[in-house]
Amino acid sequence: MDEPENIIDDEAVSPEPADAPETKNIGLSWRMVFAIVALVIVGVFAYPFIQDWLNPGTPAPSSLSEPQTAVTESEAAVQADPDSPEAQFELGNSYVRSGQLELALAAYHRAIELDPDYQTAYANLGVVYYQLQQLNLAALQYQKALELNPNDGEVAYNLGALYLQQALSSGSQPDPQKLDQAIAQIKRAMELSPELAEPYFSLGVAYTAQNESEQAIEAFETFLELDTGRDPRAKQEAERYLQNLRGQ
Numbered sequence: 001m002d003e004p005e006n007i008i009d010d011e012a013v014s015p016e017p018a019d020a021p022e023t024k025n026i027g028l029s030w031r032m033v034f035a036i037v038a039l040v041i042v043g044v045f046a047y048p049f050i051q052d053w054l055n056p057g058t059p060a061p062s063s064l065s066e067p068q069t070a071v072t073e074s075e076a077a078v079q080a081d082p083d084s085p086e087a088q089f090e091l092g093n094s095y096v097r098s099g100q101l102e103l104a105l106a107a108y109h110r111a112i113e114l115d116p117d118y119q120t121a122y123a124n125l126g127v128v129y130y131q132l133q134q135l136n137l138a139a140l141q142y143q144k145a146l147e148l149n150p151n152d153g154e155v156a157y158n159l160g161a162l163y164l165q166q167a168l169s170s171g172s173q174p175d176p177q178k179l180d181q182a183i184a185q186i187k188r189a190m191e192l193s194p195e196l197a198e199p200y201f202s203l204g205v206a207y208t209a210q211n212e213s214e215q216a217i218e219a220f221e222t223f224l225e226l227d228t229g230r231d232p233r234a235k236q237e238a239e240r241y242l243q244n245l246r247g248q
Helices: 030-040 067-080 085-097 101-114 119-131 135-148 153-168 176-192 198-209 213-226 232-246
Strands: none
Touching (some): 085 101, 101 119, 119 153, 153 176, 176 198
8 A cells, every 4th residue: 555656656546537526424525535545555565576666655676777777687588588487577577667567567478378377477467457557457367366375465455455446436436345345355365464554554444435433443543553654655644534533
């Protein structure tokens, strides 16, 4: 939930229509709710070499000099061993770092063609589809990654966060069925990885949308207890949510 700027632009998330009504019960306009969710629901958990960069406020890595240098080296590795799924995977990561998302998709797909059980390639493919706002395709990749590793709490969270975005962007009001689906998936992620702070933020957002104030307050308070400060914006928004919820 701390999305990355870098390629993860807050504005990359589809905004609510300009005439979106206010959801007065939660003390925040519907547009504000959606914007806040956009800060934290991004697929922030990606695997080797792109995870840190896929977090808001984190500059693109300079290891191996600049991202384009990493791309050049990854392309050379693929040329040397074009049938290596690992080389294709690393190439996809390098493309993500340099903002070349379409090329990243192709590289991850190639890695999966070479190794259909490459769980982390599915996971990162889901992250990139998420950034491109192709949410249905992102969900399919996360689901496949979870088939291959049902105990991956980070991917389980990504899927729950995606469901939550779908629930909140479904129209003038949240989609109740999608909200229930998101909550169930987020809780599953919390069972798998109880140390993660991000699921508690998203759970708080979901409960807020359901007007379940006490449960939302508990979730945001837990988020603040677990939060490592990776994204100060998430902390600020959690505190803002709590202020509004307690003021009702």
